[in-house]
Amino acid sequence: xxxxxxxxxxxxxxxxxGFLVGAINTLFLYTEFLSDEYYGMVGFMLSAAYVMMPxxxxxxxxxxxxxxxSFKTRVSINSFxxxxxxxxLAIIIPLSIIGYIGYETIGGFLSSKNAIIxxxxxxxxxxxxxxxxxxxxxxxxxxxxxxxxxxFMKEVFHRxxxxxxxxxxxxxxxxxxxxxxxxxxxxxxxMLVMKLYALSVKLPVITFKRVSGLTSILKYSSLIVIAxxxxxxxxxxxxxxxxxxxxxxxxxxxxxxAIFITAVIAVPQRSMHQILxxxxxxxxxxxxxxxxxxxxxxxxxNLFIVGGLIFLLIILNINxxxxxxxxxxxxxxxxVLLISVAKLYDSILGSNxxxxxxxxxYRFVLISGIVIVVLMIILNIIFIPIYGINGAALAxxxxxxxxxxxxxxxxxxxxxxxxxxxxxxxTGILIFLGGxxxxxxxxxxxxxxxxxxxSILISISxxxxxxxxxxSNDITDIINKTVKxxx
Numbered sequence: 001x002x003x004x005x006x007x008x009x010x011x012x013x014x015x016x017x018g019f020l021v022g023a024i025n026t027l028f029l030y031t032e033f034l035s036d037e038y039y040g041m042v043g044f045m046l047s048a049a050y051v052m053m054p055x056x057x058x059x060x061x062x063x064x065x066x067x068x069x070s071f072k073t074r075v076s077i078n079s080f081x082x083x084x085x086x087x088x089l090a091i092i093i094p095l096s097i098i099g100y101i102g103y104e105t106i107g108g109f110l111s112s113k114n115a116i117i118x119x120x121x122x123x124x125x126x127x128x129x130x131x132x133x134x135x136x137x138x139x140x141x142x143x144x145x146x147x148x149x150x151x152f153m154k155e156v157f158h159r160x161x162x163x164x165x166x167x168x169x170x171x172x173x174x175x176x177x178x179x180x181x182x183x184x185x186x187x188x189x190x191m192l193v194m195k196l197y198a199l200s201v202k203l204p205v206i207t208f209k210r211v212s213g214l215t216s217i218l219k220y221s222s223l224i225v226i227a228x229x230x231x232x233x234x235x236x237x238x239x240x241x242x243x244x245x246x247x248x249x250x251x252x253x254x255x256x257x258a259i260f261i262t263a264v265i266a267v268p269q270r271s272m273h274q275i276l277x278x279x280x281x282x283x284x285x286x287x288x289x290x291x292x293x294x295x296x297x298x299x300x301x302n303l304f305i306v307g308g309l310i311f312l313l314i315i316l317n318i319n320x321x322x323x324x325x326x327x328x329x330x331x332x333x334x335x336v337l338l339i340s341v342a343k344l345y346d347s348i349l350g351s352n353x354x355x356x357x358x359x360x361x362y363r364f365v366l367i368s369g370i371v372i373v374v375l376m377i378i379l380n381i382i383f384i385p386i387y388g389i390n391g392a393a394l395a396x397x398x399x400x401x402x403x404x405x406x407x408x409x410x411x412x413x414x415x416x417x418x419x420x421x422x423x424x425x426x427t428g429i430l431i432f433l434g435g436x437x438x439x440x441x442x443x444x445x446x447x448x449x450x451x452x453x454x455s456i457l458i459s460i461s462x463x464x465x466x467x468x469x470x471x472s473n474d475i476t477d478i479i480n481k482t483v484k485x486x487x
Contacts, residue, residue: 430471
């Protein structure tokens with residue numbers, strides 16, 4: 001776990017820095033500097049772009065990671081990389097033409113409940129293209145085992161740039177229309193910077209030679225688009241459907257804040273996943289199943305421990321946190337509770353996604369993924385009109401629960417691996433007891449003081465027990481090294 005621990009630690013730092021900036025933007029600046037209508041529009045626009053991204057990328061960001069280590073000669077590597085650069089254009093160009101020709105029809109359909117959506121359709125498409133090629137160039141760096149700079153660009157750059165835009169809007173340097181265009185420019189600039197870095201790490205020689213295994217590559221790319229939609233965009237689909245099924249875009253803003261709060265739980269997983277993907281692909285290509293299984297168990301346990309602490313900090317402080325935000329946003333309380341549990345379940349999976357999407361069994365997961373997406377859409381159609389944003393959260397929770405369970409089953413069936421150990425059970429008990437002990441324990445101070453004091457108590461107690469009972473050798477080693485440096 002050396003390279004995993006080192007890069008994961010750096011990625012966690014940059015990811016939490018991004019989330020800190022994002023928290024300021026999401027919870028305070030957006031809510032104060034933008035109207036709820038335009039804040040909801042920003043949420044819809046970015047969510048729709050993220051939903052479109054796997055399709056625009058044509059699955060190349062996953063395909064590059066899966067197949068790169070199987071090419072050994074310089075010519076074959078350059079031919080493969082050339083293909084990866086050009087392949088997304090096979091989707092981007094036709095879709096852009098369709099968008100241009102069918103603008104009125106598509107815009108009219110999406111804006112049937114909210115007319116404002118139609119004005120920003122092209123903003124959404126351009127951001128989706130920028131997101132797609134950003135992921136392609138990030139994957140380009142990942143296969144060279146270079147993830148830190150890409151993760152910084154993915155998590156920090158656009159949030160800091162958005163913060164600057166929000167202040168420019170507040171001081172009337174720009175108007176709201178210029179702000180919306182500025183968001184598009186930010187994502188384009190981020191993509192270009194990532195491109196320059198990726199090419200500095202590995203500069204390809206454009207080579208139009210026949211790529212070995214082209215049929216398998218194209219089949220994987222086309223099918224992995226579905227996996228990308230399923231695995232990364234469930235929450236974004238919710239926001240899109242909220243915009244379609246509810247008349248008031250304010251609901252998207254309330255839902256967006258709740259989802260952002262719960263997303264903090266996924267930070268360690270997202271950070272570690274950047275290096276788990278290429279390592280899992282390498283072990284699979286080399287048929288090193290012992291190393292793969294060890295990585296599966298260690299990643300699951302470490303993510304469960306870290307995610308469990310963050311889960312407790314959110315759940316046990318959520319009422320105080322909502323007191324710090326506009327009272328209208330507290331309608332997302334049950335969204336936070338449901339999605340937090342779903343995110344914790346994600347953490348337990350460890351390198352599950354990396355194993356499945358880099359193996360020859362991804363087709364089976366795609367079939368189940370399609371079923372889950374259909375189920376989620378149906379549940380959203382049923383629950384959103386009845387329960388509003390809580391209905392969207394319930395639909396997402398059910399979909400994630402079943403999808404994760406299916407993925408656990410497939411890895412066990414085909415690789416005879418489970419991520420759980422006896423320490424996973426101990427960690428689960430620790431999280432449960434921590435929730436019981438601190439749930440009814442509140443201070444009568446200002447909400448900020450309450451959150452800080454309670455978080456310190458929870459963190460010290462949790463980390464002490466993890467260290468005392470050595471629930472994870474990796475975490476124990478990190479604590480020991482940290483203490484030695486301090487002393």
